[in-house]
Amino acid sequence: MTHSPPLRRYSLRPNTFWLLAPAILLLVVWTQIPFVLTIYHSFRRFNLLNPERQGFVGLENFHSQLTDPIFWTAVQNTLVLVGSVLAITVLLGLVLAVLFYQDFPGRALARTLVISPFFVMPVVSALIWKNMLMHPVYGLFAWIAQRLGQEPIDWLATYPMQSIVLMVSWQWTPFAMLLILTGLQSLSKEQLEAAKIDGANAWQEFRYIIVPHLAQTLSVVVMLETIFLLTIFAEIYASTSGGPGLATTTLPYLIYLKAFGEYRIGVAAAGAVFAVILANIVAIFVLRMIGRNLQGGRT
């Protein structure tokens, strides 16, 4: 559609420095400087309850984190959560997108309903699932189980991680679906027509035309979701508070507990540095992908 705009004649160029500087300055001040400070704190002993006693402790915070089984449980929980939600949302999102790619009466309304969970405040979503659906006594699931002659299940106590995965997947499936649908709509109808004329059946159409076309969309979905899911917090805070035990304590939640529950700033900062490294590994891939798109002359 658009090409890179030709460079303006020099005399007509405004001084863009002052147009860009405020935005850049704010971002630097509130993102880069705090992160440098996080690194600084990660090398220090610092407990908010005992502020006199501070000083550099070298790698001690990192050492105590990396040798703490709780930390590794949290890392493992984080990976399980991200991995399961990704698998579910991408698969379900793909199915829903293909379904909603078809034209049918009332499609706009139905699509609006499907994507609604994405706009629900995460805390509210946690409360709906925890109280009204999964509650072992008054919850809807308990009632359904009883009607079917089963014992009601205390979901969050018996299957804590599975419940969180279900809850988070419900919220993020619409995101995957919306993106995949958008990707699908850029597929040319002619190509599908041509395949049909050549005698391709529905499965072949899906396997050899739709899936390859969606390769880039799917990778963007996976990478963006990974970044968002790595920072999931509100759902866990409002539903299980990381429990029972450590069953749903993820890395962000553990750092929150260390910093604002135990006031161990140094240790929490060391955990935070690790969380940032984890996110950055993902981010590098995302940036490369988006950068490549940008290079293509389109945004």
Place this chain on the structure above:
Amino acid sequence: MSARRVRWELTLLAYLAAGLMFFPIFWLFLTGFKSEAEAIAIPPRLFFPPTLESIQEALTRSDYGAHFLNSVISALGSTLLALLLAVPAAYAMAFYPTPRTQGTLLWMISTKMMPPVGVIIPVYLIFRDLRWLDNVWALALMYTVMNLPVVVWTLYAYFREVPHEIMEAARVDGASTAQEMLRVLLPVSGPAIASAALLSIILAWNETFWSLNLTAAQASPLSVYVASFKTAEGLFWAKMSAASMIAILPVLVMGWLAQRQLVRGLTFGAIK
């Protein structure tokens, strides 16, 4: 199976999926119109005499209004400030790109990839030292930072499609940069600004991590208030639902309106 029959079944399946996905929200809304006794009744009631009691109760509690106002201030304030900063930045990068523009854009998104826990500790300490904790304007500033890259990208993507000749003509006629932006660019970019604003409001309104950690009684928005119901047992479900319903309704409606722009904004234009 005829082609028509397949279509019919797929349609049914799509509606079924839509119903299933929407059900929890529907259930919440339904409970918001129940009394507390109805809310925990077993078997769950689908039909009941609807009452506005719970909604009224949620609304008339003075602190609900205060939390609502905090949500409005932090979401709208941060969006306004983000636009104020992003319009000039996006304008500069879209119309006067330099070899560094692409790097700047990528750097801006890269700040979104920093997990909040990575910076919460210093931000908390700085807020504490500045006495900004529990201040709704400070929270709005935090949200501005959070949404600025998204707003810049949404605007940038749109500005690039505005014909340059319009801007050029104004410039030749002696318009200043400010006049060019205000009189020429803004009137033609209404939809872009609206969609960037919607996206920013939605993200700020639903935000929980910063608000939980940086605010207390005074400045806490609805997300924090709703979270206070997390330990509520059966007695407060109708009220909890009513409060939640009012909290999510504005954003739900905005989300419905902004479906398409959302994809662009959230993926930084990587998918169209």
